[in-house]
Amino acid sequence: MDNWILKGVRNLVKEDMVTTPVSPTQVKVKVTHLLISNFDALLYSGDVAAEYPKTIGRFAVGIVTEVGEKCYGVEKGARVYLESVRSCNACYACKSGKSENCTDVQIAGRDFDGFMRDFVVCEYTEVAPLPDSVDNMHALCIETVGIAENIYDKLNLSAGQRVAVVGSDFTGNIIAQVLQFHKVIPIVIDNNPNNLEKARKCDIYYSYPADDDLLNNVLDATSGELCDAAIYSAGSRLPLSVACRLVGKKKSLVLTGFASMNCSMDARDILEKDLTVFGVTGAYRYTDAVINLLLHGAVNIDFFDKEVITEFDPVAILKDRSENIATANRGKMIVLKMIL
Secondary structure, X not given: OEEEEEEEOOEEEEEXXXXXXXXXXXXXXXXXXXXXXXXXXXXXXXXXXXXOXXXXXXEEEEEEEEEOOOOOOXXXXXXXXXXXXXXXXXXXXXHOOOHHHOOOOEEEOXXXXXXXXXXXXXXXXXXXXXXXXXXXXXXOOHHHHHHHHHHHHHHOOOOOOXXXXXXXXXXXXXXXXXXXXXXXXXXXXXXXXXXXXXXXXXXXXXXXXXXXXXXXXXXXXXXXOOEEEEXXXXXXXXXXXXXXXXXXXXXXXXXEOOOOOOOOOOHHXXXXXOOEEEEEOOOOOOHHHHHHXXXXXXXXXXXXXXXXXXXXXXXXXXXXXXXXXXXXXXXXEEEEEOOO
């Protein structure tokens, strides 16, 4: 049984798994599909720090092969999503029995062992059974959709309000689709023509390049009022100032995404417009809500670039991903099919 362990920066090795017995409240899951993400690539390159050694792999689905006698709602043979975030069980909220308010949420591959391995043994509450109508590819997008839903909740927007989404990569596209599902109007900005075309195919009407006409295009789309909020995806290579320019006074600017973001920000627009700036990078406790969204067709990934690989070298894939994270292919879904 294989287990891919990151032992240091760019030092990923395959080792045999140690067999772990299943406790009464645990399940054993055979990992069937794993999404290689920018987050995994950043862990591999050292741009995101982790305590080594650590099994990486943040997003996965699998089949339950063993169930403890005190597990409820999960059956042997069930197809499940493996939760990519968990409570820390150490902060004040967790120790007070309010883990839903955890202040130090743990992430798979960084804070606890991820899913690039044949089998995972975990608490039954750390998996979510998947309805037949939610396929594996959509299930691998659950956390990204959850981040979008988290952003929508925090912005507290009403139907018809307009939001600039700067960056129409994998994350930005899904954010725009979730906003549109809630009848909020996304205005997508990206300098990659392929990303803009995908947005249009997903029925996102306002999709513009960040050129000299951008401000006028946004003013036309907002009846001259600018946007009610702006969301900047870390996968975007556009200046952060683009998002600041497109949002109205006393509105909100959200920073989000899985990629590392090292950029300077001119505070002038933020101060002059009295903007509220905050980050959303997680979707803790959103899995059930996201599965419901997927059941209602909130997100369409038919037009996303995808590659499902049955024979793979994770080292080569992560090396290429980390070296080319800023290219036009950064939004491609690369999925390892780990069972034939």
